[in-house]
Amino acid sequence: MVTIEELRQKSLPFVAADRDGCIVEINDLFVTTYGWTFEDLKGQSLSMILPDSFRDAHHLGFSRFQIVGESQILNHPLELMTICKDQQAINSEHFIVAERRGDGWVFAATLRPLT
Amino acid sequence: MADLELVAQLRTTLGRLEAALGAVDEALAFTDLDGIVEWTNASFDRFVGLPRLQCLGRSLSGILPDRQPQATAEPQAGQPFWMEAPQGTTTWELASAPPRRVIEVSWATVNVPSRPSLVFTFRDQSAIVQAQDRLIDARDQLEQQVAQRTLELRQARDEALAASQSKTRFLATMSHEIRTPLNAVIGMSDLLLASPMDARHREMIQTIHESGDYLLNLVNDILDISQIETGRLALNPRTFDLHHLLDDVLNLFQHQASIRQLDLRLSLSAEVPK
Numbered sequence: 001m002v003t004i005e006e007l008r009q010k011s012l013p014f015v016a017a018d019r020d021g022c023i024v025e026i027n028d029l030f031v032t033t034y035g036w037t038f039e040d041l042k043g044q045s046l047s048m049i050l051p052d053s054f055r056d057a058h059h060l061g062f063s064r065f066q067i068v069g070e071s072q073i074l075n076h077p078l079e080l081m082t083i084c085k086d087q088q089a090i091n092s093e094h095f096i097v098a099e100r101r102g103d104g105w106v107f108a109a110t111l112r113p114l115t
Numbered sequence: 116m117a118d119l120e121l122v123a124q125l126r127t128t129l130g131r132l133e134a135a136l137g138a139v140d141e142a143l144a145f146t147d148l149d150g151i152v153e154w155t156n157a158s159f160d161r162f163v164g165l166p167r168l169q170c171l172g173r174s175l176s177g178i179l180p181d182r183q184p185q186a187t188a189e190p191q192a193g194q195p196f197w198m199e200a201p202q203g204t205t206t207w208e209l210a211s212a213p214p215r216r217v218i219e220v221s222w223a224t225v226n227v228p229s230r231p232s233l234v235f236t237f238r239d240q241s242a243i244v245q246a247q248d249r250l251i252d253a254r255d256q257l258e259q260q261v262a263q264r265t266l267e268l269r270q271a272r273d274e275a276l277a278a279s280q281s282k283t284r285f286l287a288t289m290s291h292e293i294r295t296p297l298n299a300v301i302g303m304s305d306l307l308l309a310s311p312m313d314a315r316h317r318e319m320i321q322t323i324h325e326s327g328d329y330l331l332n333l334v335n336d337i338l339d340i341s342q343i344e345t346g347r348l349a350l351n352p353r354t355f356d357l358h359h360l361l362d363d364v365l366n367l368f369q370h371q372a373s374i375r376q377l378d379l380r381l382s383l384s385a386e387v388p389k
Binding site: 062064068080 | 125171172
């Protein structure tokens with residue numbers, strides 16, 4: 001099982017979120033790849049970097065995970081789109097992990113651009 | 116803090132909703148008004164054979180299974196089916212060869228002011244349709260068996276009728292052919308009885324004559340049966356003397372009884388009509 005710390009150490013764009021799915025960390029590669037600054041994203045929902053058509057499914061799926069603790073999207077690579085600051089959509093490979101913190105979960109992902 | 120609690124409650128509500136919709140048998144999908152997929156449930160993912168993440172952001176038309184050409188064309192060629200009305204229901208045949216796969220598709224517009232969307236339901240009717248098909252097949256097979264059995268019975272009846280008619284024709288022909296020489300026997304014995312002879316010879320000729328008469332009656336009865344079977348018998352009711360008829364029967368068998376040393380007698384009660 002890949003840990004958040006192991007993801008953080010990779011040379012890939014990295015983002016981390018708290019138990020509510022709000023962004024708490026991005027790395028420099030994320031800034032240079034997707035154009036967002038940490039100030040742009042700090043405290044914002046992860047759905048901000050997802051296409052519009054993914055947002056409802058993200059919120060519903062995220063909420064379900066908080067209750068049942070199961071998800072189909074964790075711990076394996078997923079080919080998705082990432083929205084840049086200029087709203088351009090970049091095809092990218094997401095690797096998402098979740099870790100227990102107390103009675104909740106925190107999240108992190110690498111978002112490797114594919115184009 | 117109140118906001119955080121409210122968010123937590125809303126998260127729980129959304130999570131329960133997502134889990135509940137994921138548990139229903141019907142395949143569900145939300146799209147925007149252009150048909151771009153924004154949410155699916157687990158049944159929908161199984162229906163299209165794609166995980167949710169590969170459905171999101173794609174045109175619904177592009178991920179639905181191919182369906183058989185419909186008898187009625189869509190209102191406008193190339194226009195998605197949901198454009199024909201704000202809501203509706205249609206049936207798709209995904210596989211026309213048995214076992215058929217049939218899906219009932221319903222859609223409705225969700226008029227949320229800032230973001231109207233479409234909700235789709237795909238209900239698998241294959242089990243019902245296949246059961247109906249099996250019933251129809253069973254009925255057709257039964258009808259075929261009944262038709263085959265009816266044909267066999269009709270052929271058997273025709274063969275039996277043909278055999279019966281052959282028998283009747285044979286009986287009629289043979290009876291007719293027998294009567295000719297029999298009439299000669301009766302006529303000759305009649306002539307002989309008119310000639311002088313001793314009592315012993317007369318008795319013998321008399322027996323020949325009476326047996327000839329009896330045989331002629333039997334042949335006539337056979338002819339009557341032939342005429343009954345061919346529907347040509349015409350009844351001819353007439354009055355006769357029953358006592359005289361019974362005496363004739365007694366006389367007919369008296370000789371045979373005496374040969375076997377049997378005592379044959381006729382006894383009539385007073386109630387026997389004349």
